[in-house]
Amino acid sequence: MRELLQSLLGDALTAARDAGELELAETTPVVVEKPREQGHGDLACNVAMLLARSERQPPRKIAETLAAQINDPRIESVEVAGPGFINVTFSAAAWRERLGDILEKGDGFGRVNLGEGRRVQVEFVSANPTGPLHVGHGRGAATGDALARVLEAAGYEVEREYYVNDAGRQMRILGRSVLARYLQAVDENAAFPEEGYPGEYVTEIASLLREDKGDALEQLPEDESVAIAADYAGDKLLGRIREDLAAFGVSMDNFSSEKKLRGDGTVEAAIQELRDAGHTYEEGGAEWFRSTDFGDDKDRPLVKSGGDLTYFAADVGYHRKKFARGMEKVVDIWGADHHGYVKRVRSALDALGVDPSGLQVVLVQMVNLTRDGEPVRMGKRSGEFVALRDVIDEVGADLARFFFLARKSDAQLEFDLELARRQTAENPVFYIQYAHTRIAGVFRQAEEKGIPLLEGAADVLSGLQHEDEIALIRVLDDYPNIVESAARSLEPHRVIFYVQALAGDFHRFYSRHRVVSDDKAVTAARLLLVKAVQQVIGNALSLVGISAPSRM
RNA sequence: GCGCCCGUAGCUCAGCUGGAUAGAGCACCAGACUACGAAUCUGGGGGUCGCAAGUUCGAAUCUUGCCGGGCGCACCA
Numbered sequence: 001m002r003e004l005l006q007s008l009l010g011d012a013l014t015a016a017r018d019a020g021e022l023e024l025a026e027t028t029p030v031v032v033e034k035p036r037e038q039g040h041g042d043l044a045c046n047v048a049m050l051l052a053r054s055e056r057q058p059p060r061k062i063a064e065t066l067a068a069q070i071n072d073p074r075i076e077s078v079e080v081a082g083p084g085f086i087n088v089t090f091s092a093a094a095w096r097e098r099l100g101d102i103l104e105k106g107d108g109f110g111r112v113n114l115g116e117g118r119r120v121q122v123e124f125v126s127a128n129p130t131g132p133l134h135v136g137h138g139r140g141a142a143t144g145d146a147l148a149r150v151l152e153a154a155g156y157e158v159e160r161e162y163y164v165n166d167a168g169r170q171m172r173i174l175g176r177s178v179l180a181r182y183l184q185a186v187d188e189n190a191a192f193p194e195e196g197y198p199g200e201y202v203t204e205i206a207s208l209l210r211e212d213k214g215d216a217l218e219q220l221p222e223d224e225s226v227a228i229a230a231d232y233a234g235d236k237l238l239g240r241i242r243e244d245l246a247a248f249g250v251s252m253d254n255f256s257s258e259k260k261l262r263g264d265g266t267v268e269a270a271i272q273e274l275r276d277a278g279h280t281y282e283e284g285g286a287e288w289f290r291s292t293d294f295g296d297d298k299d300r301p302l303v304k305s306g307g308d309l310t311y312f313a314a315d316v317g318y319h320r321k322k323f324a325r326g327m328e329k330v331v332d333i334w335g336a337d338h339h340g341y342v343k344r345v346r347s348a349l350d351a352l353g354v355d356p357s358g359l360q361v362v363l364v365q366m367v368n369l370t371r372d373g374e375p376v377r378m379g380k381r382s383g384e385f386v387a388l389r390d391v392i393d394e395v396g397a398d399l400a401r402f403f404f405l406a407r408k409s410d411a412q413l414e415f416d417l418e419l420a421r422r423q424t425a426e427n428p429v430f431y432i433q434y435a436h437t438r439i440a441g442v443f444r445q446a447e448e449k450g451i452p453l454l455e456g457a458a459d460v461l462s463g464l465q466h467e468d469e470i471a472l473i474r475v476l477d478d479y480p481n482i483v484e485s486a487a488r489s490l491e492p493h494r495v496i497f498y499v500q501a502l503a504g505d506f507h508r509f510y511s512r513h514r515v516v517s518d519d520k521a522v523t524a525a526r527l528l529l530v531k532a533v534q535q536v537i538g539n540a541l542s543l544v545g546i547s548a549p550s551r552m
Numbered sequence: 553g554c555g556c557c558c559g560u561a562g563c564u565c566a567g568c569u570g571g572a573u574a575g576a577g578c579a580c581c582a583g584a585c586u587a588c589g590a591a592u593c594u595g596g597g598g599g600u601c602g603c604a605a606g607u608u609c610g611a612a613u614c615u616u617g618c619c620g621g622g623c624g625c626a627c628c629a
Contacts, residue, residue, distance in 0.1 A: 037572065046571065049609070059609075082572050083609060128629070170629055258629095286627050297555070297625075304627040311629050339556050340624045363557075365622085407565060410557055412622070414564070419578095428577065430591050438589065445588040478568095485568060497566060501576080511584095511593040552591070 001098060001477050002032045004074070005043050005088055012069035013047075021065045022055055034478065041079065041087030042474060048084040059084025095473045096461040102476055102532050103455065110539045112484045115156030119326055122148040124333035125245065125252075126163040129237040130174045131199055133244045135367045136335060138388040139413065142404035143364055144333040145250045146492035146544045151331075153543060154487030159327075162252045163318065166234050167259040168311060173197065175230025181206030182217060182229065205233050244389050248397050249545050258314050267309055267317030270352065271302055274316075279351045289316075294347035294356075316348040323354045331490060336363040336410065362490050364409045370416045395420045398546045402429045405496050405544055428500060432537065433549055435503035439534040440550035442515050446527060449516065453531065454524050463525025468509055472529060475505050476536050483543070492544060499540035506533050 009030045016022040028050050035044040048063035055062055063080040070078050074094035079087045102109050124144025127137050144160070152158045165171075177197045183190035185207065196202075209217070209232050217225040238255070245251070261267055271287075274280050279290050285305030289312075292299055302313040322330050334341070339361075346356035369386050391400050394417060403415050406428070420427075446453070454460045464470070479498065486494040515526040538548040 033568075033571085035572075036567095036575090040572070044571085049571085052609070085572070130629095165629065168629060284627080288627090301627050306627075308627085310627065314629095335623095336557070337623055338629095342556085363623095365557075408558095411565080412558075427591075431577090434589085434591050438592085442588050449588095481568080489569080493566085494568075497576085504576085507592055508594095510588080511590090514588065516588050552589090 001090060001094075002043060002481065005032050005045070006030050008070055008072055008075070009045055009047065009066065009086075012066045015069045016065050022051070022062065024051075024055075026054055028054075035085075035087065040081060040085070041077070041089045043088050043090075045086045045088070046084070048080075048086060052084065092465070092470050095470045095477075096464055098477055099461055099464070099473045099529065099532055102473075102536070103528060106535060107539065109535065110479050110483045110543075111153050111155065112480050112487075113155040114484055114487055115151065115154050118156055118328045119159070120151055120156045120329040120331060121159045121161055121322055121327045122151065122331045122333070123161045123163055123322075124148075125241075125250075126165070127241065128165045128170050129234045129241060130170050130197060131237065132201065133241055133388040135369050135386050135388055135391055135415065136364075138248065138391060138400060139367050139404040139409075140333050140335065140364045141245060141248055141250050141388070142401045142545070143362065143409050143492060146401075146405055146495070147331060147333070147362065147490060149543045149545065150483060150486045150492055150495065153483050156329075156487075159254065160252045161254045161256055164238060164255055164257045164259075165311075166238075166257050167262055167314070171230045171234060172226060174202075174233050175226040175228075177202050178206050178209060178233045179217065179222075179226055179229040182209050185210055186215070186218070201237075202233075205236050208236065209233075244387075244392075247389065247392050248400070256318070258318070261318055261321070262309060262314055266321050267314050270317035270320045270348075271309075271313060273320075273352055274302070274348070277351060289344075289348060289351070291344050291347035291351075294350045296343045296347045300344050312344065315345060316352075319345055319349060319359065320352050320354065323349070323358065328358065330359045332359065332361045333409075334361055334363055336365045339363050360490060362409055365412045367404075368412060368414045370414060371418050391417065398433075399427070399429050401545050402496065405493055408491060408493055429546065430552065431507075432499055432503040432541065433547070433552060435506045436534055436537045436541070436548045437550060437552045438510060439506070439530045439537075442527070442530055446516050446523075451516065451523060451527070453527055455528065455531075460521075460524050460528060463521040463523075464529060465522075466513070468512060469526070469529055472505060472509055472533065475502055476532055479536050479540065482540075486543075495540050495543050499537055499544075502533070502537060502540070506530070506537075 009032070013022065013024060013030070017024045028047060030045060030047050032043050032045050035041060048066060049059040051057075051062050052059040060080055060083070063084045063086050067078040067080055067086055070088075074091055074097075075088060076091040077089045081087050105111075122144050124147075125133070125137055125141050127133055133141070148158045148160050173193065173195055174197055176193045180190055180192040180196060181203045184192070209229060212232075213228075217228060220228070271280070274289055279293065280302065281288055281290060286301045287303035288299045289302050290299050300312050301310050302316070303309055319330070342361045346359060349359060350356045388400075399420050403420055404413070407413055443453070482494055482498045486492055513526070515523065515530055517523055541548045
């Protein structure tokens with residue numbers, strides 16, 4: 001409906017110019033929005049106020065001029081209000097027609113073409129395979145997965161990627177930790193590294209390692225045995241991470257390995273390119289990227305004085321490769337504690353001739369997990385953390401996803417396990433799902449009574465005469481705009497807020513009006529109306545990865 | 553010290569990228585099932601939008617400066 005009004009207003013502007021009533025020296029975008037107040041019509045436009053200055057006319061007068069030019073059967077009234085708003089109300093018939101449109105689109109309602117088929121990669125989770133996923137990763141997983149779905153609905157071709165940090169110091173520490181437990185099985189005095197991972201799972205993996213390899217590692221030189229243990233543990237842990245993600249309903253298209261990138265020349269090639277372009281220098285035996293030339297606060301090391309590549313170097317190669325592979329846009333979901341990293345990766349892309357605005361980083365703030373208000377301490381190093389898997393087992397994937405997505409990603413989130421679980425009485429997730437279920441109940445009722453669903457039949461919708469019915473259609477009509485704005489702003493929480501409001505609107509409608517009644521015409525029409533509501537709730541829930549049950 | 557994020561109802565948070573009288577849920581109080589599932593609905597109290605300037609027809613929203621909280625500032629990942 002927004003598009004319809006925009007085009008009508010565009011025509012009105014042209015007509016007013018042709019009639020000599022407006023000059024329109026500059027083009028002004030026509031923005032149409034939904035007014036907060038019900039009395040202000042279905043949609044409102046502020047273009048008259050924006051034009052007031054350049055036209056040297058009072059905004060209300062411009063609004064009057066435009067209002068007089070609008071003449072369309074689908075529009076019931078055009079009013080000029082306040083400082084110069086043009087408030088437009090569509091006819092009930094136009095809204096009924098829109099409902100028919102929504103029903104016809106079905107699953108596809110809410111698809112928009114913002115992306116125009118452009119390729120975008122969403123990289124998320126990307127946790128080191130040094131331990132199980134914890135709740136913080138869960139929030140990143142929910143956010144990244146929802147974003148991927150939203151972008152798909154917005155017309156992008158999306159690839160979901162997990163970057164596996166399977167190289168470097170943390171992996172060596174993991175290897176030493178596992179090896180120590182492995183050795184402790186036969187030698188009580190074997191030392192456990194001071195920095196080692198204390199988790200129970202380390203011991204468990206060590207005994208698996210012994211089952212698989214016997215005592216083979218006991219005789220090897222330490223760096224070899226550590227490397228073997230690290231690889232072994234990394235594989236096992238990544239396998240568990242995949243299982244956890246699967247339990248959370250998240251699937252990746254790619255797992256891309258840092259070790260492989262370092263091994264196959266990708267990283268070295270990127271560094272060479274920086275060298276060739278003169279963006280590097282040596283100092284103190286290390287090689288640095290002059291990122292300050294691209295707006296970073298300080299220069300960053302690429303090669304350590306010992307000759308090893310830094311993590312940053314690997315990331316430069318990795319990000320360059322993403323764009324070289326044809327991504328027009330890359331969205332990285334990072335923990336907010338990595339925010340200082342954004343600038344330097346962008347700098348590197350810039351230096352490599354890639355438009356740095358193609359990389360968008362969504363920062364996900366930490367989760368403060370509590371139980372009955374008491375903070376649950378977390379931290380992989382201390383071995384004390386709450387695994388994502390435990391949360392899923394305790395409250396379920398739907399509930400966990402909802403709480404992770406129910407606020408802006410860059411706001412800290414308090415997640416109380418007891419509350420989420422105990423709240424089953426009045427829980428926002430069930431509230432939304434119940435709306436979907438209730439409608440399924442209506443259809444069960446209709447079926448029992450032998451009332452058919454008259455889809456596609458002409459004139460059925462004319463049975464919708466009540467203002468509350470039209471109001472519901474107005475909310476449904478807004479859904480594609482929500483999808484578009486969530487995609488544009490990379491803010492999946494908007495979908496959550498929308499579907500919550502829609503569920504509320506439906507519950508109110510349901511308690512005020514009977515769907516299945518003795519009035520055949522009204523029943524037939526309302527069945528279609530609630531079918532559309534159910535469809536949109538289902539579409540929205542699927543965008544955020546929450547199930548839409550028919551029974552609860 | 554420098555940089556990024558956040559300060560909105562008692563609590564948890566929205567506020568559609570500058571619009572009209574600032575919203576929702578929870579909590580609290582009072583009500584509603586002989587018809588589609590009451591996991592629901594109706595009504596009520598609750599606010600210097602952290603503070604102060606600036607930008608303009610118009611600011612919770614944009615700018616700047618303070619105040620308060622979080623997080624970063626490694627040849628770690």
